[in-house]
Amino acid sequence: MSLSIRFSELSKQFGETIALWRVSEQLHPGDRVSILGHNGAGKSTLLHILATLSRPSSGDISFSLDGETCDNPKKLRNHLTFLSHEPMLYPDLTAMENLRFINRLYQRNLSDAQLGELLERVGMADFAERLFRTCSRGMQQRLSLARALLPQPKLLLLDEPFSGLDRGGVERMKHLFSNTEMSWILVTHHLRLGYELANRFWILHRGRMLHSLHKRDLSYEAYLRFCEGSSMEEGA
Numbered sequence: 001m002s003l004s005i006r007f008s009e010l011s012k013q014f015g016e017t018i019a020l021w022r023v024s025e026q027l028h029p030g031d032r033v034s035i036l037g038h039n040g041a042g043k044s045t046l047l048h049i050l051a052t053l054s055r056p057s058s059g060d061i062s063f064s065l066d067g068e069t070c071d072n073p074k075k076l077r078n079h080l081t082f083l084s085h086e087p088m089l090y091p092d093l094t095a096m097e098n099l100r101f102i103n104r105l106y107q108r109n110l111s112d113a114q115l116g117e118l119l120e121r122v123g124m125a126d127f128a129e130r131l132f133r134t135c136s137r138g139m140q141q142r143l144s145l146a147r148a149l150l151p152q153p154k155l156l157l158l159d160e161p162f163s164g165l166d167r168g169g170v171e172r173m174k175h176l177f178s179n180t181e182m183s184w185i186l187v188t189h190h191l192r193l194g195y196e197l198a199n200r201f202w203i204l205h206r207g208r209m210l211h212s213l214h215k216r217d218l219s220y221e222a223y224l225r226f227c228e229g230s231s232m233e234e235g236a
């Protein structure tokens, strides 16, 4: 199963605020995109629309599964998952119980051993029996990633996935995002990580797509200059 997205002239307004203005792009299977831009540039707004969680005020967006147009959000959400600021996990369930619940929700039939392996991949194997509400912020972030990976999506939408993670957590996520056939779209203020991991870059500025770049032939210095053009500061 492959997933592609094409959107054109997408705009989103919240009352008087123009969050996105006539943004057009395409996402092909295997694309790894970093979305960059200053605070309020429209990155999360775009990600929410791509996640089918928000509708644009105007413009067109079309999703294809194996080349067939699909406009059923429920079906699409089986193939794309979203790691947002909200953990979307149950505070009074343990890490493992949360994964069992998500497993049933997506009807994936993974065994406890497979769920254990997933916890291992995100570095949470030692905390399988810990209640989610008693997990530290970084642990919660790791478990949120496990939730997003569990359905084995074709596209992972990632809003600041590195926030709250220690160095080991960042390294694990880097490894996961570099060694996957999944497409992903990453919103980040970490310019270096955004460059290292992605093969495409969408730079937003005041709701507009200022630059859409491919990594081939684009040095880190040149990339930084494009980012600086939208007056961003380099992240850690």
Ligand SMILES: Nc1ncnc2c1ncn2[C@@H]1O[C@H](COP(=O)(O)OP(=O)(O)OP(=O)(O)O)[C@@H](O)[C@H]1O
Binding pocket: 014, 017, 018, 019, 037, 038, 039, 040, 041, 042, 043, 044, 045, 046
């Ligand atoms: N639900 C909302 N209601 C009203 N305004 C909103 C809403 N969501 C976003 N906005 C506004 O839309 C604009 C774009 O916000 P968005 O969250 O997409 O930016 P961002 O690039 O993700 O910013 P940041 O880097 O700070 O997370 C901002 O001016 C924001 O205040």
